[in-house]
Amino acid sequence: AHIGHGRTYISFDTIKRYLEYSGYAVFYIQNITDIDDKIINRSKESGIPAHDIARKFEKRYIEDMAKLNVTGVNLFARATDHLDEIIDQIQRLIDKGFAYESDDGVYFEIEKFEEFGKLSNRKVDEMESHRELAETTKKSEQDFALWKKRENVDEPTFPSPWGNGRPGWHIEDTAITEYYFGEQYDVHGGGLDLIFPHHEAEITQMEAVSGKSPMVKYWLHTGFLNVNGEKMSKSLHNFITIRELLKDWDADTFRFFVLSTHYRSPIDFSKDSLHQSEKSLEKIKKFYSAIDVEDSDVESDFEALKAAKKEFFGSMDDDFNTPKAIASLFVLINECKNVDLSDDDKAAIKSFLDDVSQILGIDFTLEETSAGSDDLFDLITDVRSELRAAKQYELSDKIRDELINLGYEISD
Secondary structure (H helix, E strand, C coil): CEHHHHHHHHHHHHHHHHHHHCCCCCCCEEEECCCCHHHHHHHHHHCCCHHHHHHHHHHHHHHHHHHCCCCCCCEEEEHHHHHHHHHHHHHHHHHCCCEEEECCEEEECHHHCCCCCCCCCCCHHHHHHCHHHHCCCCCCCCCEEEEEECCCCCCCCECCCCCCEEECHHHHHHHHHHHHHCCCEEEEEEEHHHHHHHHHHHHHHHHHHHCCCCCEEEEEEECCEEECCEECCHHHCCCCEHHHHHHHCCHHHHHHHHHCCCCCCCEEECHHHHHHHHHHHHHHHHHHHHCCCCCCCCCCCCHHHHHHHHHHHHHHHCCCCHHHHHHHHHHHHHHHCCCCCCHHHHHHHHHHHHHHHHHHCCCCCCCCCCHHHHHHHHHHHHHHHHHHHCCCHHHHHHHHHHHHHCCCCCCC
16 A cells, blocks of 8 residues: 555544544445456466455555554455345346446446536546546447456456456445445545546446435545655656555654645645654644643633634534644644643543544654653753853754754743
8 A cells, every 4th residue: 555545544534533433323344456457467477366466465455554543444345255246236237228238248338327427527528548448349438347258368257147257347336335335325435536437437337226316425535645746656756655654654643644634635745744744743742741630521611622622623524624623732732831720621631632632543642752862852952052152042043943843842
């Protein structure tokens, strides 16, 4: 998995956490496409069975997500575990006149569904460049594959009423979601790049076979992740996997970085942005760790806390606006600087931050500072005192500002 996957699934994990915190029962499924052209080609090149390759990458993906504290998925549903449901849905589309069999597969006849494109407001003919259009025996160039016939080929195939083969890309998701959720359900998500044609095709299939609309009440799409202002790609040598990321940065910092941008907006990954996220998160952790009482359900009349709660939860209720919600925490921290808080106020603040930690999936506990780090801090502050004595205020102030950004409290 790469950091673009991380951005998407951290966002959805946080959304699930907040929905559950708000009292909703959530069952979260992720589809695992465990047979496709990429897997088959890799199998041919390596001589390793496609099944083994698929299981290897599935295992690595789940491990990567766990390292990012993405824990909300209830079921990873493999396409090959749901072939009966896929075949059944294809047959019903044929029976209803929306799909047809050709020499090399079964296709959805796109002109039979007049509302294709209603999610993205794009036209059918824009599908011409899509990967499904290499087929040659379709009625129309825009028809997409539901089942790909593969007879006498050196690749995995599965039996069906239309001959051996394997499912098309789009039909996997609708067959799986219909099996677990029924014909209509609440939320479907993915990256922005999946809206067209993949999610359009899903709507087309499901609403055609069920006769019901809408298939989904709420569509959630994450914005693109760029690296230093450029699209992430292997050809640009800026492709970063989760495992590479975690060699240099901890998972909490990356989660904080991701959640500091609204999930629908584009996000730019850079060392500077990660450093800034690290500093900002350190400030929250320092504040949390300085609260020297246990959390409790005590009531507090501290107005800054009331305002922070209202802003945080109001922001999360507004399309899961995590950057605005996080900003409320820094307002609270600043309001607490010159206030003599009662133990009840401290306990209530800590309880609120514990809830926030649970929702964001970020641990606010500050790691124990080593003796060496304490000595280094003392040395830096001594140097700063000498700079002030020498009237080198500009450099002294710069050191002070950087220490404050790291979460230390410095006063002159």
